[in-house]
Amino acid sequence: MTGQEMEDKIKNLLGSKITAGEMDFLHGFYRIPGIYRYSIRNTIMIMIQGGSIAMGFDRWQKAGRHVKRGERANIEILVPKMINTTDKETGDKDQLCAGFFGRKVFDISQTEGKPLEYQNNSAEVINVSYADISVKLQSALGINITSAITGSARGYFKRGITAGAREIVISSMSNNSDKCKTLFHELGHALLHESAEDVESHPAREVEAELTSLLVCSVLGVEFQESALYIKAYNEHKPEVRVLKVISAVQKILKAII
Numbered sequence: 001m002t003g004q005e006m007e008d009k010i011k012n013l014l015g016s017k018i019t020a021g022e023m024d025f026l027h028g029f030y031r032i033p034g035i036y037r038y039s040i041r042n043t044i045m046i047m048i049q050g051g052s053i054a055m056g057f058d059r060w061q062k063a064g065r066h067v068k069r070g071e072r073a074n075i076e077i078l079v080p081k082m083i084n085t086t087d088k089e090t091g092d093k094d095q096l097c098a099g100f101f102g103r104k105v106f107d108i109s110q111t112e113g114k115p116l117e118y119q120n121n122s123a124e125v126i127n128v129s130y131a132d133i134s135v136k137l138q139s140a141l142g143i144n145i146t147s148a149i150t151g152s153a154r155g156y157f158k159r160g161i162t163a164g165a166r167e168i169v170i171s172s173m174s175n176n177s178d179k180c181k182t183l184f185h186e187l188g189h190a191l192l193h194e195s196a197e198d199v200e201s202h203p204a205r206e207v208e209a210e211l212t213s214l215l216v217c218s219v220l221g222v223e224f225q226e227s228a229l230y231i232k233a234y235n236e237h238k239p240e241v242r243v244l245k246v247i248s249a250v251q252k253i254l255k256a257i258i
């Protein structure tokens with residue numbers, strides 16, 4: 001994906017009008033650990049229709065929840081129509097996406113039953129080691145990264161008086177995945193919000209930092225539903241998000257760890 005493509009797509013992601021066609025390229029980008037694998041397009045479609053986690057009747061039952069009496073499925077997602085193909089020369093069988101059709105699903109708010117596990121803890125899904133990447137990022141980016149008990153926060157960034165005094169503190173109570181995800185978020189702040197004047201609005205800072213984390217995690221093959229919810233919540237304030245700067249922060253982080 002080029003920087004320009006990524007920029008366009010993120011603009012779409014943050015905009016209120018997103019057509020399914022525009023989001024096609026992101027198919028398969030977004031995953032919810034342990035629950036369901038959505039394309040990022042469907043995740044965004046669910047969000048802009050006012051939902052958070054949405055699934056069909058049967059899937060909710062499998063997850064230990066049931067749709068409340070009288071609720072109607074009113075969130076539409078797009079489901080790929082797969083067709084079987086056979087390679088004429090080699091005889092290899094494969095599946096091809098021949099297009100998409102709409103399907104109505106229920107939002108979690110229309111269901112009741114067993115709490116979903118992610119509501120308490122992120123699943124342990126990141127396949128990189130926090131211990132490894134924090135060392136690499138510390139030396140590549142010149143930011144002190146330490147671990148401590150941070151109370152209810154999963155981490156924070158302390159702006160130093162001098163560049164060398166910048167520090168990120170990550171909660172020692174978090175699991176590996178949450179540590180990585182939080183580190184990417186705080187690095188977003190460190191790389192994008194070094195001086196207080198960089199971005200004035202708090203929602204813009206939070207959307208930029210969480211987008212950084214979401215994109216880095218996406219490239220690592222991991223998605224956290226909470227990232228999308230976090231961005232959605234702050235995005236309601238319609239902040240000015242500097243997409244190109246976010247992309248360059250993402251690239252710096254990836255360069256240091258991949």
Ligand SMILES: [Zn+2]
Nearest residue numbers: 185189206209
């Ligand atoms: Zn933040």
